[in-house]
Amino acid sequence: MRCVRVPLTLQFVGIGSDLPAYFSQDFGAVFTSTIDKYVYAMATPCQSGSDILSNDVACRNILKQVGVGDGHDVAIMSDLRGSAALGFYEAASTAVVMCADTSKEPDSVINRSLEVSRIAHYGECAQRSVAYSAMYGGTNLWHSRYPDGYVANDSIRIQQNDMVRFFEHVSLYSVDVPGNSRNSLTKYAYQVRNDQDAFDSQQKISENVRSFVDSFLEKRYDICGECMSSEWELRKAINPNITTTTVDNFIAIARSVGAWGVNVLGYGNRLYLLILSSIHAKAAISTTLNPLMSIPVGFTNDGAFVLVERNKRKSF
Numbered sequence: 001m002r003c004v005r006v007p008l009t010l011q012f013v014g015i016g017s018d019l020p021a022y023f024s025q026d027f028g029a030v031f032t033s034t035i036d037k038y039v040y041a042m043a044t045p046c047q048s049g050s051d052i053l054s055n056d057v058a059c060r061n062i063l064k065q066v067g068v069g070d071g072h073d074v075a076i077m078s079d080l081r082g083s084a085a086l087g088f089y090e091a092a093s094t095a096v097v098m099c100a101d102t103s104k105e106p107d108s109v110i111n112r113s114l115e116v117s118r119i120a121h122y123g124e125c126a127q128r129s130v131a132y133s134a135m136y137g138g139t140n141l142w143h144s145r146y147p148d149g150y151v152a153n154d155s156i157r158i159q160q161n162d163m164v165r166f167f168e169h170v171s172l173y174s175v176d177v178p179g180n181s182r183n184s185l186t187k188y189a190y191q192v193r194n195d196q197d198a199f200d201s202q203q204k205i206s207e208n209v210r211s212f213v214d215s216f217l218e219k220r221y222d223i224c225g226e227c228m229s230s231e232w233e234l235r236k237a238i239n240p241n242i243t244t245t246t247v248d249n250f251i252a253i254a255r256s257v258g259a260w261g262v263n264v265l266g267y268g269n270r271l272y273l274l275i276l277s278s279i280h281a282k283a284a285i286s287t288t289l290n291p292l293m294s295i296p297v298g299f300t301n302d303g304a305f306v307l308v309e310r311n312k313r314k315s316f
Contacts, residue, residue, distance in 0.1 A: 005040050008079070208227050257287075260278070
């Protein structure tokens, strides 16, 4: 038996610039960080009739379709349900591959994870930045390089203590949006690919990442928040269907009581409000967003980690 733990990931800015519709034509960038919420997988070799047990039926079906975990009985658990927007599919597939095949090198695991990611995101979202974060952990600035979509980690000097301090200003809330179409991501990609104004807006989103990073390094977290809100407005301009009146109202409420900025993660029936604010404003934000589920999150530098393997422990 083998048990693997893999962290979930937040994308603070640059969302959409990892779409092939965009990075096949221009330069993209995504700022990501892994969090102390995890996906777990346990695998036991079996002779025949292997199965995958997961509360997420879509995840189970996709993993079986790709053949991840063949020859093993696999169980998948997550600290958060409905967390596709936080890299659940990438984390789950990474965990299962590491459980089922101990011989695979990290890059091979990532490539298998991307097979799952492309199906989960309707073939539109490369998500390589999230797959790398799931494997290696930490904070990263990922560049999608024109024209082949090659993704590289841009080394930015960030001390772990600085990230822990930054996360003191981070809040995360989940918003259930019944009837919101999961394939709005496909519609978003279509707009970027076929509409020049939409492409120009996505270009501004990519350029906005550098402003976020510069402000982060200067510890101007209020400006980081403004960058997040600017990105959200640009994404809505590309495709208004990615939001709802309910989501917009909650964002307006958070801003009215002191949030520096808000970005929205996800495209489906469950969205996440990623909020930056002063530590003092977090209590007021929590009170005004009381109908929503608050998710305590902290920074982790850990990547994929083998918890159990015949009493051995191993990390990447």
